[in-house]
Amino acid sequence: MAAAIDKPIRFGILGCADIARKVTRAIHLAPNAVLCAVGSRSIDKARRFIADNAPHTSTEVKAYGSYEEVLDDAGIDAVYVPLPTSLHLRWAVAAAEKGKHLLLEKPTALCEADLDVILAACEAGGVQFMDSTMWVHHPRTAKMRELLSDPDRFGQLKSIHSVFTFCVDTGFLQNDIRVKPDLDALGALGDEGWYCIRSILWAADYELPKTVTAHRGTTKNEAGVILACGASLLFEDGKVASFHCSFLSNLTIDLTVVGTNGTLCLHDFIIPFEEGSAKFSLGTKSWFNDLVTGWLSLPSEHIVTTDLPQEACMVNEFSRLVGCVRDSGSAPEKKWPTITRKTQLVIDAVKASIDRDYEPVEIVV
C-alpha cells in the first residue's frame, strides 16, 4: 500500500446503503482519502452506520441528519452518492453546485438526459466526476487491456459476450429498491446490465456501437421493471457484442472477448473470486491438432495480484484526480464522465429497443 498523503481527500457519504459499507472500507484503505461525514435522513442511522463501519478511522466522522448538511460542510472535498437512482439527479446536481467532487453510484441516472444535467453541473462547478464502477480500476483490467492491444497475441477485436446474473430471493423481488419503478426504474438493466455494457465498451476501447437490438424475452415484474434482459450490439466495423443480465439466475459473471488471434476469458470480472489476486485466461492462435482430437495449445492462465482491493483502487484514482483539481488547479479529468455517458447511452438504447418491440435502435452521439 502506498504511504498516506499529507492532505487526503475528505469524503462525505450521502445515505447508508449497503454498498456504502464497502466504499467506507475502500476510503479507509485508500492512502489518499479519509471519511469525514455520513449523512442520512435519520441521524441515528448515520451514527449507527459510522459506529458499525468506520470504527478504525483515526479522524472523527461526523453524523448528519440530512444530505444537505454534508454538502454544506466546508470540510468535505468530495461526496460518494449511493442513493437510489431516482434521487441521483437532485443530489448529484446539488453536490456539484456546492463544489463537491462526485463519486456517483451506478446506474448514474434514469436516462442520458438526466445524466447530462448532472455532468453539466459538474462541469459548471469545476468538480471531478466518476461513476462507481469498481472493476475497471483493478490492476487485472489494465493487464487485460495490454493484451487486447497486442496485435500479435490478440489481433483485431471481433466479438464480445458479457453476462451478469444473480438469483435474488422473494424479499428482494418484493422490497428491494432495484425492483421499484419510483426508485431504480432500470431494474436489472441498470443494476447488472450496466456492468455488461461497460465491459463491452471497455473491450471496444470505448467505441460506441452503431446499433443496439434487445433480445426478445425480457422479463418484467408487475410494475414493469426489468428483471432479466439482453441485447446485441453491432459496431461500425462489423464487430458484434451481446450481453445477458438477470435477477433470476444463479450468480454468473462472464466476459469473453474474441479477436482474430486471441480469446480473453474470465468468470469474475465484476467481483473477483478473491480479493488479493485475480485470474483471466488468454488463448492465442489456438488450433486443433492434426486429427482434430485435441488442442495444440491450451489457453494460458494469468494471475494479477493487488495490495489494494479494486474499490480502494477506484477511491485512490478518484482522490488523485480530485487532489489535482483541489491542490494544483488542474481541470477535472474528462475521461471518466465520457465513459459514463457512453454507458448510459447504450443503457437507454437497450431500454428503447425493448419498449419498441425489439426494433434496432441507432446510437446517435
Add this chain to the structure above:
Amino acid sequence: MAAAIDKPIRFGILGCADIARKVTRAIHLAPNAVLCAVGSRSIDKARRFIADNAPHTSTEVKAYGSYEEVLDDAGIDAVYVPLPTSLHLRWAVAAAEKGKHLLLEKPTALCEADLDVILAACEAGGVQFMDSTMWVHHPRTAKMRELLSDPDRFGQLKSIHSVFTFCVDTGFLQNDIRVKPDLDALGALGDEGWYCIRSILWAADYELPKTVTAHRGTTKNEAGVILACGASLLFEDGKVASFHCSFLSNLTIDLTVVGTNGTLCLHDFIIPFEEGSAKFSLGTKSWFNDLVTGWLSLPSEHIVTTDLPQEACMVNEFSRLVGCVRDSGSAPEKKWPTITRKTQLVIDAVKASIDRDYEPVEIVV
C-alpha cells in the same frame, strides 16, 4: 476399452474428406466396428487414404473408385458419409435405399425439407440414422446432463450461451468447400453454428425454441455464404439462448448454461482440450461474501476421463444400435434422427431470419 464383439458392424466410407481420417481411427478404436471399404471418385485416392489411415486394420479394407460400389457391397452394414452437404441428399438416400445404416456428417442437409427426404428414406429402408456430432457421446456430456437435471444443484434452466469460432486462412476463404455456395451453402452456420444450436437444444433437453431471431451483423463472402453470424432463441417458458459462430475469430468453444441454482461452464465442449480427460465447472447457489468483496464459494471443477475418444464412443453407440437392427430385428432408434431434425429446423430458422432482415422466425413443428 470393451472387448471386441464377434460380429462387428462393417463400415464403408463415402469420400476421403479430412474428417474421415478421424472417423477411420474411431471405427478402429470402437470395439464393435470394423472398416471394410472406402469409396472415392478416384480409386487411387481411396487406396492412398486406406494406406495412410487404416494400416493397422486386421481385415482387408477394399478401395472402390465410386460411391455406388460401396453401397452395392453386400459385405457392408453401414456407411459414414462425410461428403459436401450439397451431396448428402443424393448419397444418403441412395445408402438408405440400399439398406445401409447411415452415419451422416453435419450439417446433415442444406435445409430441413432435404433432411426429411433423407430421414424418410432411412425409415423406409429400416436403417439406423445418426448424425456425426461427436461431443454428445463423450461421457462428460452424460455427467453434465446429470447435473443439469438436478433440481437442487442446477434448478430451473434460464439461459444458455454457446460460441464456436475459429480463424481460417486465406486459402480456406478462397477454396474450402465450407465457403462454396454449391458445396456447403450454409457456411459457418452449418459448420460451426450446428454445434452451437445442438448444444442449446441439448441443454434444453431437446425442447425446441418458440422464436429464433438472428443478430444483426452477419458476415458473408462475395458468393453470399455466411462467414460469421449469431442468433437469439426464445423458449415457451421464457428461457433464452444465444450463440455466435465465425470463421474469422480465434478458436473459441464456449458453452455456458445457467439455471436458477447453478452455472455450468466449459471451454472445449466440441473438441476437448485433451483426449483422455475433459473438464467442466459448476457453480451452485453462488453468492458474494457479506461486503461483496469476493465470492463465498468458487465454482467446482469436474473431470471426466474416458478410455475411448468421443468419436469412438459415437461409432460404438451407432454400431450398437445398428447391431440391434441387424442381429435382433429391432426397429431403428428414433432419438437420433429426431435430434438431428430439431437441429436442422433451428438452422433453417436462423437462415430465414437473416434472409428476412433479422425478423423473428417462429419454429413450427
